[in-house]
Amino acid sequence: MSEATSVVTRAAARSAWARRLQGWQGALVPVAAVVVALMIGAVVLVGLGADPVKAYSSMLEGAFGSVSGFTQTLVTATPLLLVGLGVTIAFRGGVINIGGEGQLIVGALAASAAALYLPLPGVLLLLAALIAGVLGGALWGAVPGALKAQLGVNEILSTIMMNQIAIQLANYLLRGPMIDPKEVEAGTRIAQSALLPADSWLVRLVPRTLLHGGSILALVMAVAVFFLLWRTTVGYRIRAVGLNPDAARYAGIPVKRYQMLALILGGAFAGLAGAVEVLGVQHRMLEGLSGGYGFSGIVAALFGKLHPLGLIPASVLFGGLLVGGDKMQRSVQVPDALIVALLGLVVLFVVGSDYIMRKRAAKAQSHE
Amino acid sequence: MNTSARTPLRELKMVDIVKRFPGVLANDGVNFDVRAGEVHALLGENGAGKSTLMRQLYGLYKPDSGQIIIDGQPRVFQSPADAIHAGVGMIHQHFMLVSSLTVAENVALGLASTRGPRLDLDRVAERIRGLAERYGLKVDPSAVVWQLSVGEQQRVEILKALYRGASLLVLDEPTAVLTPQEAQELFVTLRQMADDGHALIFISHKLHEVLALSHRVTVLRDGRLVGTYPTAEMTRADLARLMVGREVLLQYDRPPAQPGETRLQIDGLWAIGDRGVDAVRDFSLTVRAGEVVGLAGVSGNGQRELAEVLTGLRQPSRGKVTLNGRDVTHASPAERIAAGQCAIPEERMRTGVIKDFSVLENAILCDHSHRPFSRNTVLNFGEIAAHTRRLIADYAVKTPTAETPIKNLSGGNIQKLILARELCRKPTVIIAAQPTRGVDIGASEYIHHRLLEQRAAGTATLLISEDLDEIRALSDRIAVIFEGRLMGVVDAATATAESLGLMMAGTRQTE
Numbered sequence: 001m002s003e004a005t006s007v008v009t010r011a012a013a014r015s016a017w018a019r020r021l022q023g024w025q026g027a028l029v030p031v032a033a034v035v036v037a038l039m040i041g042a043v044v045l046v047g048l049g050a051d052p053v054k055a056y057s058s059m060l061e062g063a064f065g066s067v068s069g070f071t072q073t074l075v076t077a078t079p080l081l082l083v084g085l086g087v088t089i090a091f092r093g094g095v096i097n098i099g100g101e102g103q104l105i106v107g108a109l110a111a112s113a114a115a116l117y118l119p120l121p122g123v124l125l126l127l128a129a130l131i132a133g134v135l136g137g138a139l140w141g142a143v144p145g146a147l148k149a150q151l152g153v154n155e156i157l158s159t160i161m162m163n164q165i166a167i168q169l170a171n172y173l174l175r176g177p178m179i180d181p182k183e184v185e186a187g188t189r190i191a192q193s194a195l196l197p198a199d200s201w202l203v204r205l206v207p208r209t210l211l212h213g214g215s216i217l218a219l220v221m222a223v224a225v226f227f228l229l230w231r232t233t234v235g236y237r238i239r240a241v242g243l244n245p246d247a248a249r250y251a252g253i254p255v256k257r258y259q260m261l262a263l264i265l266g267g268a269f270a271g272l273a274g275a276v277e278v279l280g281v282q283h284r285m286l287e288g289l290s291g292g293y294g295f296s297g298i299v300a301a302l303f304g305k306l307h308p309l310g311l312i313p314a315s316v317l318f319g320g321l322l323v324g325g326d327k328m329q330r331s332v333q334v335p336d337a338l339i340v341a342l343l344g345l346v347v348l349f350v351v352g353s354d355y356i357m358r359k360r361a362a363k364a365q366s367h368e
Numbered sequence: 369m370n371t372s373a374r375t376p377l378r379e380l381k382m383v384d385i386v387k388r389f390p391g392v393l394a395n396d397g398v399n400f401d402v403r404a405g406e407v408h409a410l411l412g413e414n415g416a417g418k419s420t421l422m423r424q425l426y427g428l429y430k431p432d433s434g435q436i437i438i439d440g441q442p443r444v445f446q447s448p449a450d451a452i453h454a455g456v457g458m459i460h461q462h463f464m465l466v467s468s469l470t471v472a473e474n475v476a477l478g479l480a481s482t483r484g485p486r487l488d489l490d491r492v493a494e495r496i497r498g499l500a501e502r503y504g505l506k507v508d509p510s511a512v513v514w515q516l517s518v519g520e521q522q523r524v525e526i527l528k529a530l531y532r533g534a535s536l537l538v539l540d541e542p543t544a545v546l547t548p549q550e551a552q553e554l555f556v557t558l559r560q561m562a563d564d565g566h567a568l569i570f571i572s573h574k575l576h577e578v579l580a581l582s583h584r585v586t587v588l589r590d591g592r593l594v595g596t597y598p599t600a601e602m603t604r605a606d607l608a609r610l611m612v613g614r615e616v617l618l619q620y621d622r623p624p625a626q627p628g629e630t631r632l633q634i635d636g637l638w639a640i641g642d643r644g645v646d647a648v649r650d651f652s653l654t655v656r657a658g659e660v661v662g663l664a665g666v667s668g669n670g671q672r673e674l675a676e677v678l679t680g681l682r683q684p685s686r687g688k689v690t691l692n693g694r695d696v697t698h699a700s701p702a703e704r705i706a707a708g709q710c711a712i713p714e715e716r717m718r719t720g721v722i723k724d725f726s727v728l729e730n731a732i733l734c735d736h737s738h739r740p741f742s743r744n745t746v747l748n749f750g751e752i753a754a755h756t757r758r759l760i761a762d763y764a765v766k767t768p769t770a771e772t773p774i775k776n777l778s779g780g781n782i783q784k785l786i787l788a789r790e791l792c793r794k795p796t797v798i799i800a801a802q803p804t805r806g807v808d809i810g811a812s813e814y815i816h817h818r819l820l821e822q823r824a825a826g827t828a829t830l831l832i833s834e835d836l837d838e839i840r841a842l843s844d845r846i847a848v849i850f851e852g853r854l855m856g857v858v859d860a861a862t863a864t865a866e867s868l869g870l871m872m873a874g875t876r877q878t879e
Contacts, residue, residue, distance in 0.1 A: 231746060231747055231749075232742075232746055232747060233736050233737045233742045233745045233746075233747060234745055236729070236732075236736055236747060237736075239725075240722055240725070243722045243723075243724050243725065244718070244722040244723070244724075246718050246719045247718065247719050247720060247721060247722050247733070248722070248733075249681060249701060250679065250681065250701055250711070250719040250720070251701070251705075251733040251734045252700070252701045252704075252705045252734055253702075254700070254702070
């Protein structure tokens with residue numbers, strides 16, 4: 001065998017190995033991780049005196065077993081998908097965005113303010129509110145981005161701190177300038193904004209459910225992010241910077257600018273999630289609107305292997321876990337914390353198994 | 369611990385060694401033996417399986433099948449400790465020394481003291497002096513390691529192995545970090561050790577060193593044994609052919625240089641290194657169109673920092689760099705690329721390519737934002753794929769497909785792709801840093817031809833290399849750097865290895 005063919009077959013054998021790892025095993029591993037996490041959850045359920053079969057069947061039933069349950073799953077999946085897209089862009093750019101929660105809140109505030117105060121007719125109002133949400137979230141991502149680019153501040157810390165600032169900002173606005181005048185009149189002073197004008201609402205897709213046009217928007221965005229990352233120079237640069245900043249800089253790509261852009265885009269998508277939640281579900285801004293979507297979105301993104309299209313099933317699954325977890329809690333009377341613990345276990349196993357797979361793949365590469 | 373009373377090994381055999389890694393057969397039934405009193409060279413290109421074989425000998429890997437037999441007894445090494453106990457010592461390319469401790473402390477590290485809980489460093493130092501004298505390993509036992517030169521640190525490593533009673537010593541490319549003079553001194557030491565009854569395994573891909581030092585030579589290729597030969601019966605061309613599997617040209621015919629205008633001018637350049645001290649000091653050099661200027665020097669004398677300044681990755685503290693008449697002292701990498709400079713980076717996996725990108729994505733690393741590869745930020749994969757296929761064909765890059773992740777390619781093929789990517793931009797200045805480091809002979813030869821083609825086409829090339837053979841084969845003028853300073857510039861045609869070696873060791877050029 002000539003040297004040429006032997007090198008080629010060797011490389012082909014190696015890449016076939018890598019493909020196998022990344023292919024079917026790559027898809028099966030997170031599913032197996034979920035199964036194992038649920039099995040551990042079953043042990044805990046038994047320990048709490050609950051019937052795990054009943055618990056899990058009620059979870060499945062609650063999340064996917066009826067029109068109302070399944071639409072609720074999709075409604076929950078929508079902000080997870082949008083936040084997850086932002087997380088994906090940031091991670092692909094090599095920056096870690098833990099600020100989804102704050103960006104989502106600011107996006108929701110900005111969208112509500114636009115819908116309440118801008119004198120625009122019809123669909124223009126909806127459009128303006130959506131854009132305001134995107135800009136609000138982008139601003140909240142730009143601050144850590146600028147801090148990182150200019151001063152080298154760790155974005156994990158700064159995005160977490162920005163979450164706190166956003167929560168306090170919402171506290172202030174919803175108790176002060178943005179509070180619903182009716183609440184003031186009634187003297188109840190619940191921290192929420194006035195009902196938004198109906199022109200700004202996202203269309204409801206199935207009667208008597210909460211499923212709204214934002215879900216379709218989120219699907220379109222997933223495809224758009226896929227296109228951005230793999231079909232445009234901007235996405236190419238973001239990925240190059242994320243995978244190897246040294247080589248990217250050497251090739252003339254301004255690394256810091258693209259890290260900042262990745263954080264801004266991450267914020268923009270989380271902001272859009274906030275806007276969609278306000279305009280599609282609540283129709284007003286209220287305290288505790290997010291319910292932790294900003295964090296669950298990170299989990300969904302990891303579960304979706306940081307791929308915009310993988311995120312679609314991942315967010316539906318996580319939406320299902322959240323919705324079904326509610327049902328399970330009611331049907332077998334287990335503490336709320338167990339659901340959170342279950343989700344935590346899933347994350348632990350998914351991220352852990354991913355790490356192991358990557359190590360095995362790396363070992364397969366570096367044989368010499 | 370009594371380290372020297374053990375009977376020294378007389379013969380070590382490795383029989384039918386097979387070692388598989390996922391997807392790769394790294395050693396395919398290799399036989400190898402070494403006897404007391406000889407230097408046995410192990411020759412092969414990168415990826416031929418030399419390191420894998422030696423790691424099994426040293427207990428770092430376990431063979432999938434095959435045996436290690438010492439003086440007729442089959443042995444199984446579970447760990448390096450077993451190998452050391454059997455008298456095997458290994459001198460790694462990267463030294464395993466504690467830099468804040470003295471030589472004696474480093475040698476004693478991990479060994480039991482003869483005085484119970486109290487240190488016996490005086491006795492250690494005495495034995496070190498004895499060993500050092502016997503083998504010409506000049507080292508002060510009380511010197512602190514970080515103060516020692518690379519060559520001295522290597523001697524400490526050898527002393528460490530001898531002190532532990534090694535009668536078989538494996539040296540993994542020991543000359544890679546040495547000046548030619550230091551390498552000569554090392555050879556004297558190694559010959560003395562062999563005469564004294566030690567068995568030595570010398571891993572190298574430098575043919576002239578193998579010829580100068582070894583008694584026998586074993587050649588590996590693609591994980592398989594090509595053969596074991598008495599060195600005296602071999603020529604350089606024989607060895608090159610066995611190693612690569614085909615005829616290899618070892619010298620290049622090139623017409624005399626016809627240098628044109630100045631393309632790259634470096635004036636009084638200073639730059640601070642990673643440790644906060646000046647790494648480049650008052651360095652000046654000119655490179656003209658149509659010539660190759662080689663920059664020789666021992667590793668770590670400011671070459672890396674100089675290359676980083678010239679490619680825009682490191683800011684100089686003083687001085688000026690002019691590229692095609694433009695001041696680019698503080699220009700960004702992108703501005704230099706736009707001004708017609710291309711660069712082949714020293715660490716190709718760190719700065720040359722993005723290993724998780726495909727060959728195709730790597731091919732457009734600098735040019736992705738230009739037509740026809742993209743239009744209004746949308747990438748045109750049809751054009752990119754066609755371009756990549758052209759590069760793959762023109763530069764004989766061996767890859768299964770253009771979509772294969774580049775990390776699956778061999779070092780030589782990755783380097784060819786980098787070269788293809790950089791040269792297809794028709795640069796006026798090339799900064800080539802260690803362009804063939806870790807690249808096999810076949811690919812090196814190819815890369816050299818391409819660089820000489822550029823010279824013929826009128827490109828100005830600065831070739832930064834630690835491989836003096838490469839510098840001499842390609843350069844028209846040779847500059848030598850030592851501790852960040854220019855030691856001199858000599859005409860390549862008249863430069864001798866001795867004069868270059870003196871400059872590499874810090875002697876300024878004499879008129």
